[in-house]
Every structure is written in structure tokens, then in C-alpha cells.
Amino acid sequence: MPYTYEYARPSLTVDVVIFGLDDSGLKVLLIQRGQEPFRGRWALPGGFVRVDEPLETAARRELEEETGVRSVYLEQLYTFGGVDRDPRERIVTVAYYALVKLSDHRIQAATDARDAAWFPAASPPKLAFDHATILQSALTRLRGKVRYQPLGFELLPARFTLSQLQHVYEAILDRPLDKRNFRKKILGMGLLVELNEFEQDVAHRAARLYSFDQKRYERLAEKGFNFEL
Amino acid sequence: MPYTYEYARPSLTVDVVIFGLDDSGLKVLLIQRGQEPFRGRWALPGGFVRVDEPLETAARRELEEETGVRSVYLEQLYTFGGVDRDPRERIVTVAYYALVKLSDHRIQAATDARDAAWFPAASPPKLAFDHATILQSALTRLRGKVRYQPLGFELLPARFTLSQLQHVYEAILDRPLDKRNFRKKILGMGLLVELNEFEQDVAHRAARLYSFDQKRYERLAEKGFNFEL
DNA sequence: CCAAAAGTGTTTCACTTACACCCATGA
DNA sequence: TCATGGGTGTAAGTGAAACACTTTTGG
Numbered sequence: 001m002p003y004t005y006e007y008a009r010p011s012l013t014v015d016v017v018i019f020g021l022d023d024s025g026l027k028v029l030l031i032q033r034g035q036e037p038f039r040g041r042w043a044l045p046g047g048f049v050r051v052d053e054p055l056e057t058a059a060r061r062e063l064e065e066e067t068g069v070r071s072v073y074l075e076q077l078y079t080f081g082g083v084d085r086d087p088r089e090r091i092v093t094v095a096y097y098a099l100v101k102l103s104d105h106r107i108q109a110a111t112d113a114r115d116a117a118w119f120p121a122a123s124p125p126k127l128a129f130d131h132a133t134i135l136q137s138a139l140t141r142l143r144g145k146v147r148y149q150p151l152g153f154e155l156l157p158a159r160f161t162l163s164q165l166q167h168v169y170e171a172i173l174d175r176p177l178d179k180r181n182f183r184k185k186i187l188g189m190g191l192l193v194e195l196n197e198f199e200q201d202v203a204h205r206a207a208r209l210y211s212f213d214q215k216r217y218e219r220l221a222e223k224g225f226n227f228e229l
Numbered sequence: 230m231p232y233t234y235e236y237a238r239p240s241l242t243v244d245v246v247i248f249g250l251d252d253s254g255l256k257v258l259l260i261q262r263g264q265e266p267f268r269g270r271w272a273l274p275g276g277f278v279r280v281d282e283p284l285e286t287a288a289r290r291e292l293e294e295e296t297g298v299r300s301v302y303l304e305q306l307y308t309f310g311g312v313d314r315d316p317r318e319r320i321v322t323v324a325y326y327a328l329v330k331l332s333d334h335r336i337q338a339a340t341d342a343r344d345a346a347w348f349p350a351a352s353p354p355k356l357a358f359d360h361a362t363i364l365q366s367a368l369t370r371l372r373g374k375v376r377y378q379p380l381g382f383e384l385l386p387a388r389f390t391l392s393q394l395q396h397v398y399e400a401i402l403d404r405p406l407d408k409r410n411f412r413k414k415i416l417g418m419g420l421l422v423e424l425n426e427f428e429q430d431v432a433h434r435a436a437r438l439y440s441f442d443q444k445r446y447e448r449l450a451e452k453g454f455n456f457e458l
Numbered sequence: 459c460c461a462a463a464a465g466t467g468t469t470t471c472a473c474t475t476a477c478a479c480c481c482a483t484g485a
Numbered sequence: 486t487c488a489t490g491g492g493t494g495t496a497a498g499t500g501a502a503a504c505a506c507t508t509t510t511g512g
Contacts (some may be wrong), residue, residue: 006282012239012321051237051319055310079308079323083282089281092241094308181502204462205509433489434482
């Protein structure tokens with residue numbers, strides 16, 4: 001090692017809060033620990049950062065190991081550096097949160113039959129370390145950011161109905177939204193592409209499918225447009 | 230050391246973007262480096278995190294060394310972990326930003342006659358490492374957050390005029406605000422205490438002084454009140 | 459024909475914006 | 486008395502919120 005240090009240094013990990021959405025609401029992916037400390041407890045997926053590995057790469061590595069997907073929304077959340085957050089030694093963790101499409105069957109396959117499971121994000125089991133705090137921060141961030149960034153689409157398949165989209169926002173914000181006002185507002189932004197496709201096999205009028213125009217959003221955002229629900 | 234590791238670990242530092250405000254606008258405090266790499270370049274104050282030291286404590290330590298003040302607004306910004314951000318070795322840095330009252334004379338004293346100086350936050354000199362990126366992130370965060378959190382007061386003395394407050398917001402948001410609308414809005418929140426004191430020694434009508442009611446803000450914020458400019 | 463969700467406009471109210479003049483003070 | 490910033494109200498426009506019925510489809 002080319003330098004010497006006056007002080008011992010903390011270890012560095014990443015942890016990832018992986019959110020998904022299904023019919024029963026917002027979910028978080030947790031791993032059951034096989035070792036001490038906190039053996040048997042549920043915890044966020046995470047691990048050590050390698051010396052030649054960018055932080056986000058480390059987070060994506062953890063994410064991919066647990067879900068099998070690679071290109072999802074991933075954002076750095078906060079760095080937790082309390083001295084006693086790990087009973088063994090000082091470990092600082094850079095927390096990320098990710099939004100994945102639970103409709104993606106690769107995710108179901110990757111999490112089946114493992115020590116991983118989806119839990120309601122708002123009422124998880126007792127968590128290891130300070131992971132309850134990290135999860136709570138992620139929820140708060142998500143709730144704040146979803147209102148002014150088009151994150152809702154990250155939880156849905158590429159083609160979705162307006163009702164599905166509304167349910168996403170209702171689940172995250174945890175309050176009901178008015179259907180007409182929601183549609184007026186979201187369609188008024190001009191960011192949704194109206195497809196000539198419809199829901200299939202439903203016992204009621206089939207809803208039209210839409211897709212989100214990411215490119216158009218990026219162009220508008222550069223010119224000062226603000227997505228805001 | 231009680232554990233062994235499969236991989237070498239990055240080193241960990243904190244860096245602090247210290248903002249202040251004077252008549253010529255928003256300023257940032259920089260340190261001129263005395264050693265390689267980047268000898269002679271200006272850089273953000275920062276240093277290694279000690280193994281038994283919480284991150285925020287480390288940031289406050291750096292802040293106090295440079296400004297002499299202890300209780301100021303300090304918030305974690307982002308963690309920068311690019312592999313080549315330091316030419317010597319892998320160093321991950323947890324960046325913070327702070328808001329200090331430049332009217333506080335301790336600050337002037339602590340920064341006088343040192344290798345530290347205040348620069349316009351929007352047009353700093355060429356900076357060492359990736360500190361230009363960090364500063365830019367801090368500015369973006371400050372501009373975003375100042376609109377929905379009462380941060381402006383952190384840059385002013387405890388008693389201030391409405392015009393001073395307006396200038397704070399104009400400097401940060403970098404656009405002019407309408408005087409009557411600004412006053413209406415900010416007074417309408419009921420967070421300012423109207424004092425029976427006035428500016429002294431000005432060559433025009435003396436402006437009334439106000440103070441910010443932090444307690445009242447906290448009580449309202451709990452009940453769902455949102456500060457919003 | 460029934461159940462279930464899709465789809466659609468208008469009114470009301472609150473808030474934002476634009477805007478100009480007199481006042482108090484010290485030089 | 487002049488220069489400088491302090492202090493004040495109203496009208497118009499824009500956007501948010503509240504609200505109910507008809508349509509389509511499969512069972």
C-alpha cells in the first residue's frame with residue numbers, strides 16, 4: 001500500500017433497498033441471514049465494496065444477484081456511518097434504492113426458492129442492523145421524489161393502463177387520488193403514448209394501454225419542464 | 230484487526246461544501262492545497278474519517294477547523310466513489326454541505342490570514358480532484374431544497390430584514406422575486422416574529438427586523454405543514 | 459342483465475402573478 | 486431637498502379540487 005495513515009479506517013459496504021409493486025401494494029425484497037450476527041433475521045441485500053469497484057457498480061452487482069435484472073432504476077440514498085451499526089466492527093454503508101418491475105418474470109424466478117422474499121414495504125419484519133432505518137429513509141425519499149420525477153413508471157411494465165399508473169401513485173403516496181383529475185393531469189403532460197392496444201381477458205370494459213415516452217421527457221426536462229403530480 | 234477480508238478496501242474521507250452569503254452573493258469556502266497532488270489548487274475542506282468517529286462528527290470537525298463555528302446547518306449531500314477520483318489510491322468521500330452566517334465575526338477571524346478564502350459559489354477557481362462536481366451537486370441540492378425547507382435563515386443573522394431574506398432567496402435561486410408577493414407569502418406562513426427593532430444607521434427608512442420561529446416551524450411541520458416558497 | 463372497471467367535463471375556489479406609489483431617513 | 490430603500494393592495498389569470506353518470510365487456 002503506497003501510503004500510511006494516522007488512523008485506522010472504517011470498512012465500506014453497499015446495501016440496496018429493492019422496491020417492487022404488486023396487487024397488494026409496495027413491496028421490499030429482503031434476505032434472511034444465514035450467519036451471525038443477526039442469524040435468521042431479515043436484512044437488506046448488500047456486501048463489501050471492492051477496492052477497484054465504483055459504488056454504483058457494487059450496488060448493481062448486489063441487485064443483480066438477488067433479482068437477476070440489470071437495468072433498473074437505481075439511486076444512491078444516503079450513507080450510514082454510525083459507529084455501532086455493526087456489532088463486530090465499524091462498517092460504513094452506502095445505501096441505494098432500486099425500483100423493479102415485479103411483472104418481470106425473471107425477478108420471480110430469481111427470488112423463488114431462495115432465502116429471499118418480498119415483504120410489505122410499510123410493515124416489514126424485524127430487520128438486522130440499522131436496516132429498518134435505511135428502509136424508512138428509502139420510503140421517505142421515494143414518497144418525496146415520486147411527486148416530481150417520473151419514477152412511477154419504473155414499477156410498471158412498459159405498457160400499462162392509466163388505472164395501473166394511478167394505483168402506483170396511490171400505493172406510494174398512501175392516499176386515494178381522483179380518477180378524472182389524475183388522468184387530466186398525467187395526459188396533459190404529453191409524456192404518455194396512447195397505444196392502440198387494450199387489456200385482455202378482463203370481465204369489464206378493456207382499458208387502453210399507454211407507454212411512457214422517456215426520450216420526450218428528457219428533452220422537455222432539459223428545457224426546464226417539471227414533471228409534477 | 231478482528232476480521233479478515235476477501236478484498237482490499239477503499240479509504241474513506243469527508244469533504245464539506247461550506248456556503249455563506251455576503252453582499253456579492255453566495256460564496257463557498259475553499260482551501261489552497263499545500264501538498265501534492267494538486268499542490269496550489271483550491272479544494273474543499275475535508276479529511277479522513279477516523280475509525281471510531283461518526284461521519285457527521287468528522288464533517289463537523291472539518292467545518293469547525295475552518296470556520297471556528299460549531300452549530301450550523303449541516304447536511305449529508307452524496308457519497309462520491311469513482312475509482313480514479315484520487316490519483317494516488319481509491320478514496321471514497323462522503324460529501325456534506327453547510328450553511329454558515331458570514332455575518333458571524335468568528336468566521337471572518339477563523340478564515341483570515343490562512344490558506345482559506347471565500348469564492349463565488351457559481352464561479353469558483355479550478356478545483357482539485359472531483360471537487361467541482363461535488364460543489365455543483367451541492368449547489369443543485371441547495372437550490373432545490375431551499376424552496377421547500379426553511380434553509381434561507383441559516384445564512385442570515387438571527388435578526389434580519391425582509392429585504393435581506395429576499396436577497397438570500399434571489400441569490401440562491403438566481404432570479405429576481407417580486408417584493409410584495411414575497412412579503413405576502415413569507416409573512417402569510419406565520420413563521421416570522423415581528424420585532425420592535427429596526428436597522429441602524431442607514432441612509433433611508435430603517436427596515437423592521439424579524440426573526441425566524443424555528444420551534445413553531447417544527448410544530449407545524451409535524452402536523453403536515455409545508456414550507457414552500 | 460348484472461357486475462365491474464373505463465372513460466369523460468364543468469364549476470368552484472385558492473393561489474399566483476403582475477403591477478405603482480407614498481413613506482421615512484440621513485446625507 | 487434629494488437619493489435610497491421600506492412598505493403597502495388589488496385585479497386578472499391559472500391551476501387544483503370536487504363531483505356523477507354513461508359505456509363497454511365477460512360471466
